[in-house]
Amino acid sequence: MTQNRIISVPQMFCMLLISRVAVSMTFGPAVMRGVNFWDCIISCLGAYLVTFLLIIPVMWLCKTNGQEIITSSCGALGKIFSLIYAVYFAFVCAHTLALFKVFIENVMNPPISFMLLSLILVALTCYGAAKGIEGIARASSVIMFFIVFSLIILGFSLYKTTDPTNFGPFFYDGPHSALEGIIFFISRSSCIPAMAWLIPRTNGNVKRGIFVWNTSFYALMAASIMIVVGALGDFAQTQLFPAYSAASIAKMGSLENLDALYLGLWTASIFMKLAMFLNLSAECIRDVFGQKNIKISILIMGIILVATNATVKLSKLSSGIFSTNLLLLFTAITSIILPFLMILSKKIRKKNTLAKS
Amino acid sequence: MFNFFEKIINYYKTAPKHGKNSKQNRKISKSLNENLIFFKKEFDQSADLAIRELKICNIPAAVITVDGLIDKNMLSNNVLKVIMGEEFRELSEKDPEKTYEYLRDKAIAFPDQIEITTYEDAIILGTSGFALLALEGSTRMLAIGVQGFSFRGIAEPTAEASQRGPREGFVEPIRINITMIRRRMRNAKLKFEMLQSGTTSQTAVALCYITDRVSSEILNEIKNRLNNADLATITTSGCISAYLEEEGDLSLFSSVGLTERPDTVCGKISEGRVAVLIDGSSTVLIVPYLFVENFHTIDDYSSRPYFATLNRILKFLAFFVATLLPGLYVGLGTFNPELFPGELLNKIALSVGATPFSLMLETLTIHFIYEIMREAGLRLPQTLGHAVSIVGGLVIGDAAINSGLIGAPTLMVVALTAICSYVIPTLYEPIAILRFLFIIFGGLFGTWGIMILFSAVLINICSKSNFGIPFLSPISPFGAFGMRDTFIRASWRTLSKGRGNIQTMPGAETD
Numbered sequence: 001m002t003q004n005r006i007i008s009v010p011q012m013f014c015m016l017l018i019s020r021v022a023v024s025m026t027f028g029p030a031v032m033r034g035v036n037f038w039d040c041i042i043s044c045l046g047a048y049l050v051t052f053l054l055i056i057p058v059m060w061l062c063k064t065n066g067q068e069i070i071t072s073s074c075g076a077l078g079k080i081f082s083l084i085y086a087v088y089f090a091f092v093c094a095h096t097l098a099l100f101k102v103f104i105e106n107v108m109n110p111p112i113s114f115m116l117l118s119l120i121l122v123a124l125t126c127y128g129a130a131k132g133i134e135g136i137a138r139a140s141s142v143i144m145f146f147i148v149f150s151l152i153i154l155g156f157s158l159y160k161t162t163d164p165t166n167f168g169p170f171f172y173d174g175p176h177s178a179l180e181g182i183i184f185f186i187s188r189s190s191c192i193p194a195m196a197w198l199i200p201r202t203n204g205n206v207k208r209g210i211f212v213w214n215t216s217f218y219a220l221m222a223a224s225i226m227i228v229v230g231a232l233g234d235f236a237q238t239q240l241f242p243a244y245s246a247a248s249i250a251k252m253g254s255l256e257n258l259d260a261l262y263l264g265l266w267t268a269s270i271f272m273k274l275a276m277f278l279n280l281s282a283e284c285i286r287d288v289f290g291q292k293n294i295k296i297s298i299l300i301m302g303i304i305l306v307a308t309n310a311t312v313k314l315s316k317l318s319s320g321i322f323s324t325n326l327l328l329l330f331t332a333i334t335s336i337i338l339p340f341l342m343i344l345s346k347k348i349r350k351k352n353t354l355a356k357s
Numbered sequence: 358m359f360n361f362f363e364k365i366i367n368y369y370k371t372a373p374k375h376g377k378n379s380k381q382n383r384k385i386s387k388s389l390n391e392n393l394i395f396f397k398k399e400f401d402q403s404a405d406l407a408i409r410e411l412k413i414c415n416i417p418a419a420v421i422t423v424d425g426l427i428d429k430n431m432l433s434n435n436v437l438k439v440i441m442g443e444e445f446r447e448l449s450e451k452d453p454e455k456t457y458e459y460l461r462d463k464a465i466a467f468p469d470q471i472e473i474t475t476y477e478d479a480i481i482l483g484t485s486g487f488a489l490l491a492l493e494g495s496t497r498m499l500a501i502g503v504q505g506f507s508f509r510g511i512a513e514p515t516a517e518a519s520q521r522g523p524r525e526g527f528v529e530p531i532r533i534n535i536t537m538i539r540r541r542m543r544n545a546k547l548k549f550e551m552l553q554s555g556t557t558s559q560t561a562v563a564l565c566y567i568t569d570r571v572s573s574e575i576l577n578e579i580k581n582r583l584n585n586a587d588l589a590t591i592t593t594s595g596c597i598s599a600y601l602e603e604e605g606d607l608s609l610f611s612s613v614g615l616t617e618r619p620d621t622v623c624g625k626i627s628e629g630r631v632a633v634l635i636d637g638s639s640t641v642l643i644v645p646y647l648f649v650e651n652f653h654t655i656d657d658y659s660s661r662p663y664f665a666t667l668n669r670i671l672k673f674l675a676f677f678v679a680t681l682l683p684g685l686y687v688g689l690g691t692f693n694p695e696l697f698p699g700e701l702l703n704k705i706a707l708s709v710g711a712t713p714f715s716l717m718l719e720t721l722t723i724h725f726i727y728e729i730m731r732e733a734g735l736r737l738p739q740t741l742g743h744a745v746s747i748v749g750g751l752v753i754g755d756a757a758i759n760s761g762l763i764g765a766p767t768l769m770v771v772a773l774t775a776i777c778s779y780v781i782p783t784l785y786e787p788i789a790i791l792r793f794l795f796i797i798f799g800g801l802f803g804t805w806g807i808m809i810l811f812s813a814v815l816i817n818i819c820s821k822s823n824f825g826i827p828f829l830s831p832i833s834p835f836g837a838f839g840m841r842d843t844f845i846r847a848s849w850r851t852l853s854k855g856r857g858n859i860q861t862m863p864g865a866e867t868d
Binding site for chain 1: 689692805806810811816817829835
């Protein structure tokens with residue numbers, strides 16, 4: 001089963017960058033098991049290098065499969081793999097929505113029902129997902145422009161408030177924080193399994209795209225940490241969402257409280273991320289059950305997402321759905337183990353076919 | 358319950374389609390009497406059917422016309438006088454076929470002369486202003502082009518006024534519109550292809566394109582869609598426009614362009630597009646059409662590039678203001694008032710505190726009133742329309758603020774939005790609907806609601822394509838070449854370099 005190459009490499013990486021930015025904008029000491037926020041700059045460098053290593057199995061798999069769906073050469077086993085990917089992508093959606101819930105309920109606390117808001121969000125992301133990956137990719141590149149533009153504004157407005165004395169020495173509490181940071185970043189690398197499903201539908205130089213994507217993401221993260229720590233100092237350590245707190249003190253001319261800009265960007269990024277992962281999840285389900293219409297799968301996934309979100313209790317930010325270990329395990333399975341198994345399965349099948357002939 | 362829906366679906370699936378009935382080709386009879394009876398029966402003795410019976414070389418003949426569509430002077434001077442003259446009285450030919458040929462080749466000298474053999478063609482040409490000459494004993498009829506009917510004179514289109522461009526706009530008769538395009542494009546590659554659409558109205562539709570610029574795939578797809586159009590009567594260009602959109606496209610935005618200007622049509626077809634002219638409509642359809650083309654006007658190409666670029670940027674800003682401003686005002690005012698600068702916040706808070714309604718309800722109400730007044734102003738005679746504007750703008754607006762029903766900042770936002778929406782008149786319809794949606798989403802969910810809806814609309818526009826050309830091209834998929842005439846308008850020296858055909862747009866799936 002082959003797929004049409006319908007999106008370009010820059011579009012795919014815009015989409016993936018946005019989906020990482022959506023989650024990364026919310027990271028902070030509370031979510032990261034109390035690590036030293038300043039040491040996360042070192043974590044960025046470490047995670048940057050590890051990400052390149054993690055991509056190798058997926059790239060290898062995509063190279064051997066060409067334009068085919070990655071699980072298509074594994075027979076019945078492939079259906080199980082597709083199902084695991086579907087669950088993983090749905091889990092990523094649930095995790096993103098849960099983060100959104102924490103943010104809305106703990107930071108903003110607006111006089112609206114989150115249930116209603118999440119219902120609208122999921123309903124419209126289902127619509128976006130049903131429109132296809134092409135539309136999501138194109139929309140992501142437009143959103144990307146706004147994100148870059150807004151981040152420049154936020155960066156410049158916060159630059160004035162930066163105090164160099166806030167930058168302490170690295171490894172003040174030992175290397176633990178930096179290592180925790182690397183694990184945290186890697187556990188949130190849901191883009192790598194997503195790439196396995198997106199690369200067969202992408203036109204262009206993927207290797208160069210990966211380099212640009214990974215470099216720009218971690219450069220953006222390092223710059224954000226630097227600005228947030230420079231602007232907030234130790235205060236960042238006590239904040240649930242330090243990036244938001246920094247944005248709320250940003251000023252530009254007569255414009256104050258630029259957190260509206262941050263909120264807008266973050267919501268749009270979450271929308272794009274949910275739409276992309278819902279689409280991928282539905283694609284996996286379609287592969288398992290051989291449906292013709294993807295819309296039914298998306299609708300089912302949407303209902304599951306709303307139901308999960310309504311039932312999940314968000315008591316702690318570093319356990320349950322937010323547990324780094326759980327996410328890391330899931331990411332490792334889908335990024336390393338499954339691609340290796342699929343490559344192995346393909347090689348064995350090829351060997352058997354040759355032996356028979 | 359389900360049976361009921363099933364019945365409805367089955368009804369629509371099995372309902373006879375207007376456009377797909379087979380066209381009968383009934384041959385013209387040798388008997389003149391039979392032919393005349395056919396016409397009288399088909400037209401059911403309609404008042405405008407005129408049959409003039411006469412004899413040519415003692416052979417019974419008839420001239421069939423539809424009153425009001427022909428130039429009577431031309432018919433009597435150039436046709437009737439000739440065939441009833443001395444020359445024919447002396448002609449000894451008795452064979453009807455030979456007489457017909459003599460008439461066709463020697464006697465009647467008309468550039469627009471068509472030989473017809475079927476009743477269907479006879480009806481179409483007769484109702485198009487041709488005079489039909491029928492002879493006893495001949496199975497052929499001669500359709501003579503003596504069209505002459507009054508029509509609205511060529512004038513500047515009011516909806517697409519231009520400061521420096523030509524002042525000509527399309528009129529209703531298709532032939533005049535064809536002439537207007539041909540006069541501007543003296544090129545043998547310019548082709549007009551006539552089609553007929555609408556089973557009841559049999560409206561003439563012309564496809565206009567440049568043969569070496571147009572994509573054959575796009576052209577075939579257009580013909581295919583027009584031939585499959587399930588239409589009985591075509592009264593406006595809007596009837597056909599719906600069939601030129603992608604099937605199942607429920608987007609608020611249209612990917613079919615509309616224009617009343619022949620110069621715009623010439624510009625578009627030279628980029629590989631196809632113009633669809635419809636008889637009886639002064640609006641010409643252009644396909645494929647891109648989202649960014651809504652921001653182009655003919656004056657952009659007459660002005661210096663700097664001013665044209667400024668205008669483009671203003672139009673894009675106006676689009677965002679017209680769509681998002683009321684929603685943002687309501688969303689921020691309700692959920693994040695701290696984002697307004699202090700002085701402005703004070704004024705808004707005072708005005709909201711003094712009015713009985715919530716910000717969302719207030720903004721929605723004023724928008725509804727504005728839309729009602731706009732509609733009333735459009736439908737009324739111009740003089741009364743001014744009165745409505747005065748009553749609406751001064752009396753209602755002023756009185757509503759003074760009585761404390763609505764706040765001045767809200768009225769200001771609505772007024773600004775209304776003005777901005779007229780900067781891009783082709784996008785007025787989607788803007789009006791989206792504005793209401795953004796107000797509701799802003800009022801219910803604040804900034805999150807606005808951004809969620811914005812993202813959904815963005816995906817809707819981005820996923821839309823028509824004839825294989827992405828609607829948002831060259832913004833996304835991005836194309837640097839197309840950017841020279843998108844947000845900026847490059848100089849003519851730059852624009853004239855290279856061919857910017859529509860099928861070369863980034864993401865296009867056609868050759």
